[in-house]
Amino acid sequence: MSQNQIPELSGFGGDDLDAAFAKIVDEVQDSSTNLTDDEAVEQFRLHWLGRKQGRLKAISDAWLKSAPADAKKHIGQRFNKLKEEIDRRLESAGNVGISRAQLAAEAIDVTLPGLRRPLGAEHPLIKTMNEIVSVFQAMGYSVGVGPEVETDYYNFESLNFPPNHPARDTQDTLVIANQERKPLRDRLLMRTHTSPVQIRTMERQPPPVQIVIPGKVHRNDAADATHSPIFHQVEGLCVGPKITFSDLKGTLDHAMKAFFGSSVKTRFFPSFFPFTEPSADVQISCIFCGGTGCRKCKHSGWIELLGCGMVDPAVFALVQAKQPGYDPKKVSGFAFGMGVERIAMMKYGISEIGQLYSGDMRFLEQFA
Incomplete structure (x- = not known):
């Protein structure tokens, strides 16, 4: 009998099948002893598992297909074990032909220290905004967030902006295209302040409310040294029974001292905002000269920092x-709002707002 000839089964009993498959397993073992290189492994695979002329296919054709129906199950079980034995021989020979140098190069020395990725640092804007928020959180304020794409109602109408107010004009506000057919209050725009979150919070939550709202806002401003069409604000709202302007002054005075230092003084000047009455601008004593007068405070000793007022x-x-x-x-209640960029520029001595958005690592690494 030649090497490729399949022997005939002497019977389909259990002992006959075991003896026949045992001879084939011995043949697999003998042919796998010389798997010393990749070429030998491939020849072994083709000899046994080739789709057209493989020996395993020939065994299936000779024994399984011609077997009576009641013997097919027993032959199939032994046939699957035979294939598993061939696959195991191939798997164990899988690294044949790989040099010791290659194996050493792929080895992992678990005793070596790991590679640490350098930790990033907070962007000066984010760091400043988080510091401002933490000051108010320490006073019991919760943090609110809201969408940057707002409706005219939440951005203007609910905040007491009349329909002809200049802020509604596209020269000041970035509006979403193709909104003309909608009613004015439903038209979409990029929020110009985080104040809409104040309205959304009050609609969801009954008083008392103490909330601080950090976030990104958008206005149709030309970029220059102190202006950007995208910037950040931190606004606050406090509502409850018998809230007075004295509460507002005390809150902001404490916040400015907590952020800039206990020696900082605050003062309030009358101002106007559509959603507060009375309204005020808040100035702090210059943190650079201590109030004596310098170039950064225009020799006034004071720096205007934020707006506020009673709701x-x-x-x-x-x-x-x-x-x-x-x-x-x-x-009753009070509200306030401040620009994060202005405070960050003042705190870190940054002369142009565009540097905060340039993505220049040489600039940002200074604050790491």
Whole structure:
């Protein structure tokens, strides 16, 4: 009988099948003793597992297909074990032909120290914003967030901006295209301040409310040394019974001292904002000269930092439609807002706002 000839089965009993398959297993073992290189491994694979002329296919054709129906199951079980034995021989020979140098190059020395990726650092804007927020969190304020794409209602109407207010004009506000067919209050725009989150919070939550709102805002401003069409704000809102302007002054005075140092002084000047009445601009004593006067404070000794005021009763009246607890006759509150870029530039001595958005690692590494 030649090497490729398949012997005939003497019978289909268990002993006959075991004896026949045992001879084939011995043949597999004998032919796998010389798998010393990749070429020998490939020849072994083709000899046994070749799709057209492989010996395993020939065994299947000679024994399995011609077997009676009641013997096919027993032959199939032994046939699967035979294939597993061939696959095991191939797997154990898989690294044949690989040199010791190659194996050494692929080895991993688990005793070596690991490679540490350098840790990043907070961007000066994010760091400043987090520091401001942490000051108010220490006073019991929670943090609120909201969408950057807002409706005209939440960005303007609910905040007491009249329809003809200049802020609604596209020269000041970035509006979403193709909104003309919608009612004015439903038109979409990029929020110009984080104040819409104040309205959304009051609609969801009855008073008392103490919330601070950090976030990105957008305005149609030409980029220059101190302006950018994208910038960040931190706004705050406090609402409850018997909230007064004295509470506002005390809160902001404490916050400025916590952020800039206990020697900082604050002062308030009358101002105007559509959603607060009365309103004020807040100045702090110059942190560079201590109030004596220098170039950075234009020799005034003071730096204007943020706006604030008591929430206009008209705002509460609009919110009351969805949240009855905001009765202007029973609750009052104050709001404030500050630009993060302005504070970061002042704190870190940055002369141009564009440097904060340049992505220049040489500039950002200074703050790591």
